[in-house]
Amino acid sequence: MLYTTPRQNLRYSRPLSLLLLAAAALGHCAQAQPAPAAAAASAATDSPVQLETVSMTLQRDGSLIPYAKMNEILGLMQKHGEGLFYMEFKLAFKEAKPASFTPKLAVQHNDGVLPVKLAEDGTFQLPVLPAEQGKDADLARNWKRGTASLSASLRLSMQPDQLTMGAVRRIARLAHKLRSEMLPWYLRPLFPQFEGVRICSNKPEWELEWREKGQLLALPLTADPKDRDPDAVKGQAPRSCTVLSGQESWPDDARLIAPPDSRLSVRVLSSK
Numbered sequence: 001m002l003y004t005t006p007r008q009n010l011r012y013s014r015p016l017s018l019l020l021l022a023a024a025a026l027g028h029c030a031q032a033q034p035a036p037a038a039a040a041a042s043a044a045t046d047s048p049v050q051l052e053t054v055s056m057t058l059q060r061d062g063s064l065i066p067y068a069k070m071n072e073i074l075g076l077m078q079k080h081g082e083g084l085f086y087m088e089f090k091l092a093f094k095e096a097k098p099a100s101f102t103p104k105l106a107v108q109h110n111d112g113v114l115p116v117k118l119a120e121d122g123t124f125q126l127p128v129l130p131a132e133q134g135k136d137a138d139l140a141r142n143w144k145r146g147t148a149s150l151s152a153s154l155r156l157s158m159q160p161d162q163l164t165m166g167a168v169r170r171i172a173r174l175a176h177k178l179r180s181e182m183l184p185w186y187l188r189p190l191f192p193q194f195e196g197v198r199i200c201s202n203k204p205e206w207e208l209e210w211r212e213k214g215q216l217l218a219l220p221l222t223a224d225p226k227d228r229d230p231d232a233v234k235g236q237a238p239r240s241c242t243v244l245s246g247q248e249s250w251p252d253d254a255r256l257i258a259p260p261d262s263r264l265s266v267r268v269l270s271s272k
Helices: 067-080 131-135 165-182
Strands: 019-023 029-032 054-057 059-061 085-093 105-109 112-116 138-141 148-156 194-201 207-212 215-220 240-244 255-257 263-268
Touching (some): 067 085, 067 165, 085 165, 148 263, 165 194
Antiparallel strands (some): 019 148, 059 138, 085 148, 105 112, 194 240, 194 263, 207 215
């Protein structure tokens, strides 16, 4: 196999800054229903005793996420994102939550309530509401103010084995178009500014492969020691990452060859 020399080094210095949207809030309320009156002492047979029931009330809280704005962004992504992007949200508690506590989240608007499914790792996606419903919608939750936080990150639907340089350039063009042309000015700060497609894996064994004049060419990609895996797990060894911006001179049909454990993410320009 012929290896070509990279025509330019990929050097990026700042990590993906996840879109931090707000601190989470308020506590759960218990509403007790009184037990029915006891049966008369003179009853011939004992009646079954109805135990006291407790219902958990979700508290509506507009400080979690400006839902009307987020709904507008999600709607534009759904309509014009060509299926390439989605927004992933994550709930993280600052301290270990009690084993008996189950966090609950929902979208409340004037016409009803939509439960939000939370994954085991705290990640979730938000529904896209019709514009009129989205205007008055808020998130509701059952945990105490200040004990948890919500974050969001722009994700790619594409898998590593589908990635080509042509796909990287398509992603870059669409991300810039969404932010610069389709989103109104007041929503742009909530949508990250695209810098590149990041590839992370346990071993830095990536290359681009393409055919040129009948020959199969392969170009190794170099890890950026200053970059950081946004999906790093605390306590585990950090994974290596490299980034493709789409501005490289390699052909559109150059495709990524990467380890099976590789994952794609969006590299965004830091606000710092």
